[in-house]
């Protein structure tokens with residue numbers, strides 16, 4: 050189910066597969082797959098298409114030369130910008146070069162004004178794939194910037210040149226990458242296409258397995274999120290049920306001046322199916338939430354934490370009282386999700402971290418990159434330069450199911466399993482959407498979902514709600530966290546209708 054492979058894993062699969070095949074077959078298959086993907090992007094009258102193919106010095110360039118030859122034979126007007134290898138290249142790359150040279154494709158000189166000034170139908174990026182070792186510099190950097198200024202489709206072969214296939218970060222310092230609209234990736238899907246800068250730079254990703262025998266693929270520890278991972282917990286409601294059947298959620302937060310955050314989380318918990326929801330305040334509880342009077346607003350200190358699933362952190366603040374509440378929540382047997390200020394308190398108090406790590410039932414943590422960085426004693430840049438690695442590290446350190454938020458949210462379990470989410474969009478980049486996510490995950494926990502599946506489903510539904518709202522025109526600009534709440538309710542009910550038992 051949507052496995053993702055590291056560079057090292059892809060190289061091992063490729064090596065094993067190549068050993069069982071005649072020389073050059075994999076590059077030929079990659080070139081054919083690239084050409085098929087390109088043809089899908091060209092008009093029916095291929096002869097009118099002007100295609101610029103960038104062929105780098107390694108095997109990614111070999112794939113591009115094969116692709117160029119196929120497109121020329123299909124009748125397209127193909128121009129190749131060829132960057133020959135500095136030393137002897139692979140035999141298959143030399144064969145690919147010959148094939149391109151004997152086709153009608155034109156080998157052009159690098160002329161940035163021509164790149165920028167031609168009305169290309171498509172650019173095929175075969176500069177670099179898995180072998181990128183340093184940032185694009187000099188003429189290659191200028192070429193990438195010129196391509197990024199074009200308005201036509203850009204098809205990346207294997208991955209957009211300049212991007213790190215494992216992490217989705219642009220290889221730097223001060224790096225650039227080709228901004229593709231489509232990526233035909235070879236052998237297996239790669240995490241870097243789906244998180245950090247990957248979602249922006251890879252565009253639509255299609256995997257060409259190159260007919261490699263399935264036996265060469267070891268089981269993956271990293272996947273793209275999929276409804277199949279959690280659908281067995283989607284339950285239709287039985288008639289003979291009542292509010293006690295669907296669990297209690299207590300959202301603990303709301304220090305002075307920050308009452309909105311727990312209300313957003315609590316409203317989401319209620320609207321995504323929890324039977325009873327409490328909004329608990331560190332101090333000065335609101336008498337009620339007039340926008341959602343079903344919520345029970347209380348002082349946190351008086352609350353019996355054993356009775357509910359606990360969502361602690363939204364607007365919690367950093368007071369001694371807040372810290373004491375977090376310690377009580379950690380010590381309780383209740384299902385626990387810690388977010389926002391609870392994560393900052395944890396980062397500042399190693400004793401709380403130790404207590405959390407020893408919780409028999411585990412927990413869910415939902416840090417954004419800054420909160421994750423504080424918990425790891427790292428910088429945001431370090432977290433973002435390897436989001437999957439950072440989420441796994443935190444999950445192992447705190448025995449937690451970690452949701453590292455952001456574009457391509459990473460969910461990691463203490464055992465090292467990890468998933469990258471595919472729903473969601475920049476409409477979510479506004480205050481309060483994280484509170485909505487914590488309330489949603491808490492609600493699923495209260496309804497009996499296990500921690501891992503609640504995190505996967507919560508992140509999926511949260512992103513799906515934002516995707517639907519954007520399709521309807523309510524975003525990405527100006528979408529508010531409150532608007533997600535009814536959209537999540539619809540998404541969850543639809544999902545239960547389709548997949549529920």
Ligand SMILES: NC(=O)C1=CN([C@@H]2O[C@H](COP(=O)(O)OP(=O)(O)OC[C@H]3O[C@@H](n4cnc5c(N)ncnc54)[C@H](O)[C@@H]3O)[C@@H](O)[C@H]2O)[C@@H](O)CC1
Pocket residue numbers: 063067073075076079105106107108109110112134141176177178179180181182183184185186189206207208235
């Ligand atoms: N060998 C094969 O049969 C197959 C190869 N494949 C392709 O091969 C690619 C990997 O090939 P390679 O290992 O040759 O790697 P690349 O083609 O990605 O690049 C490696 C070359 O680029 C140079 N280089 C790296 N970074 C540079 C930079 N910033 N500036 C200038 N030069 C730089 C290296 O010195 C080396 O010559 C995959 O991504 C994939 O596209 C796959 O299609 C599967 C089949």
Ligand SMILES: Nc1ncnc2c1ncn2[C@@H]1O[C@H](COP(=O)(O)OP(=O)(O)O)[C@@H](O)[C@H]1O
Pocket residue numbers: 389417453454455456457458473474475476477478479480481482483484485486511
């Ligand atoms: N550009 C983006 N693309 C996809 N999801 C995003 C983007 N920006 C933010 N999000 C999501 O929005 C939520 C923001 O959470 P957070 O940063 O905690 O906000 P807040 O603390 O204001 O509630 C997370 O679920 C995050 O993954």
Ligand SMILES: [K+]
Pocket residue numbers: 109174175176177178205206207208209210
């Ligand atoms: K490429």
